[in-house]
Amino acid sequence: MLGRTAVMSTRRLRNEDYNDYSSTEISPSESPSDGLSNFSSPGSYQRFGEADGTTWFQTLIHLLKGNIGTGLLGLPLAVKNAGLLMGPVSLLVMGIVAVHCMGILVKCAHHFCHRLQRPFVDYGDAVMFGLEASPNSWLRTHSMWGRQVVGFFLIVTQLGFCCVYFVFLADNIKQVVEAANGTTNNCHNNETVVLTPSMDSRLYMLAFLPFLVLLVFIRNLKVLSIFSMLANVSMLGSLIMIYQYIVQGIPDPSILPLVASWKTYPLFFGTAIFAFEGIGVVLPLENKMKNPQRFPVILYVGMCIVTILYISLGVLGYLRFGAAIQASITLNLPNCWLYQSVKLLYSVGIFFTYALQFYVPAEIIIPFTVSRVPERWALATDLAVRTGIVCVTCVLAILIPRLDLVIALVGSVSSSALALIIPPLLEITTYYSEGISPATILKDVLISVLGFVGFVVGTYQALYELIQPSAPSTLTNSTSAFV
Numbered sequence: 001m002l003g004r005t006a007v008m009s010t011r012r013l014r015n016e017d018y019n020d021y022s023s024t025e026i027s028p029s030e031s032p033s034d035g036l037s038n039f040s041s042p043g044s045y046q047r048f049g050e051a052d053g054t055t056w057f058q059t060l061i062h063l064l065k066g067n068i069g070t071g072l073l074g075l076p077l078a079v080k081n082a083g084l085l086m087g088p089v090s091l092l093v094m095g096i097v098a099v100h101c102m103g104i105l106v107k108c109a110h111h112f113c114h115r116l117q118r119p120f121v122d123y124g125d126a127v128m129f130g131l132e133a134s135p136n137s138w139l140r141t142h143s144m145w146g147r148q149v150v151g152f153f154l155i156v157t158q159l160g161f162c163c164v165y166f167v168f169l170a171d172n173i174k175q176v177v178e179a180a181n182g183t184t185n186n187c188h189n190n191e192t193v194v195l196t197p198s199m200d201s202r203l204y205m206l207a208f209l210p211f212l213v214l215l216v217f218i219r220n221l222k223v224l225s226i227f228s229m230l231a232n233v234s235m236l237g238s239l240i241m242i243y244q245y246i247v248q249g250i251p252d253p254s255i256l257p258l259v260a261s262w263k264t265y266p267l268f269f270g271t272a273i274f275a276f277e278g279i280g281v282v283l284p285l286e287n288k289m290k291n292p293q294r295f296p297v298i299l300y301v302g303m304c305i306v307t308i309l310y311i312s313l314g315v316l317g318y319l320r321f322g323a324a325i326q327a328s329i330t331l332n333l334p335n336c337w338l339y340q341s342v343k344l345l346y347s348v349g350i351f352f353t354y355a356l357q358f359y360v361p362a363e364i365i366i367p368f369t370v371s372r373v374p375e376r377w378a379l380a381t382d383l384a385v386r387t388g389i390v391c392v393t394c395v396l397a398i399l400i401p402r403l404d405l406v407i408a409l410v411g412s413v414s415s416s417a418l419a420l421i422i423p424p425l426l427e428i429t430t431y432y433s434e435g436i437s438p439a440t441i442l443k444d445v446l447i448s449v450l451g452f453v454g455f456v457v458g459t460y461q462a463l464y465e466l467i468q469p470s471a472p473s474t475l476t477n478s479t480s481a482f483v
Helices: 004-008 035-040 056-067 075-082 086-116 123-132 137-141 144-178 201-216 221-246 265-276 279-287 292-324 337-370 375-399 403-434 438-467
Strands: none
Touching: 056 279, 056 292, 075 086, 075 265, 075 292, 086 123, 086 265, 086 279, 086 292, 086 403, 086 438, 123 137, 123 144, 123 279, 123 403, 144 201, 144 337, 144 375, 144 403, 201 337, 201 375, 221 292, 221 337, 265 292, 265 403, 265 438, 279 292, 279 403, 337 375, 403 438
């Protein structure tokens, strides 16, 4: 998601465990078994760290950026896969569950900070300590696996974002190039445009490869922050113009199904959880706050804004374009220079965001690799690993050149694990030996089962669509659909 890694990666790049970028600390007066009530209680903990942290407004902006990116643009297609009624209802429920799981993670981190007298506990450490607190001896013995599993899913998620970016860039730039000869200044009259055939979208991905490799060679976060600001401004401007267009001329919605086929609902789940997967930024954001006591309110307010944005764009986009909606709503915009500029602006933002999303897997993989070579080869190894990782994301994008399926697959495989499956199980293992109500256990089990079912069914459906597509590829340019 946009800017997610900019926050997660503010720690120094060094040969230490990657899991030290989020930290919290609670006061000794907090009881470890107080549950979620302490998460919402101002003054129940204090952050350990520097005094010049982020303000509440800066934290809110970072939280919004961490949840808004390419996944947002795919939500109109997600609503189509769920239905005009089922889609927004499901997005609302998923938003409530997602923010609840974020609260669980923060609460468990506070618990272990207090119990172990540690200045910070991140996602991976929290899962490891949770397994150590489990009454099951096998889980206690293999508690290190918890941190490794979280690290694995973080790598898969972030590299999955990078794959999505390759496909997004190729799709949008390809459409702009093909429609360039027919692009007009008239954005009101819908006209059929004769497209000029251009090279395959996979060749566009290869064309972007060397530039993205050079981009990830920038290891200075201060330099990357400049690109991050450019990305934020361009994407914000694009979203404003997208909303301005889709609210005009909405056709009769009665022809759209309220509930879609159950066969396409798993694709909705994967796309939606891909968009909602902002749990990785929760602990880093709280740790960087000047007054972390305000974080619970910021989290709920921020995620409320995000959920409203998701539902509104998903529903309005589907209402505006109906069955013709594509994997990214930018691909449905008309061929006038104003809305072609929207595609270009959002593409510029996604291009620069690639380096930010790349930072988390780089900080996990590169120190591990560099530490195993002589010092004189450190820089060469660093750059070689960066190049190799970017090439891997490019190859994966080429193998799965359908944006909707890449988003659904990444969301189902890794985002569901980080956002829905692991946090409820962490709460059970953390508080089971200290007393936890049966109702809380039942609630946590239901959330984890929901996430696991979405993981299995969503992954299966995405892979099935890749092998035996039920409809023509959504990569087909549909600018003529505006007639």
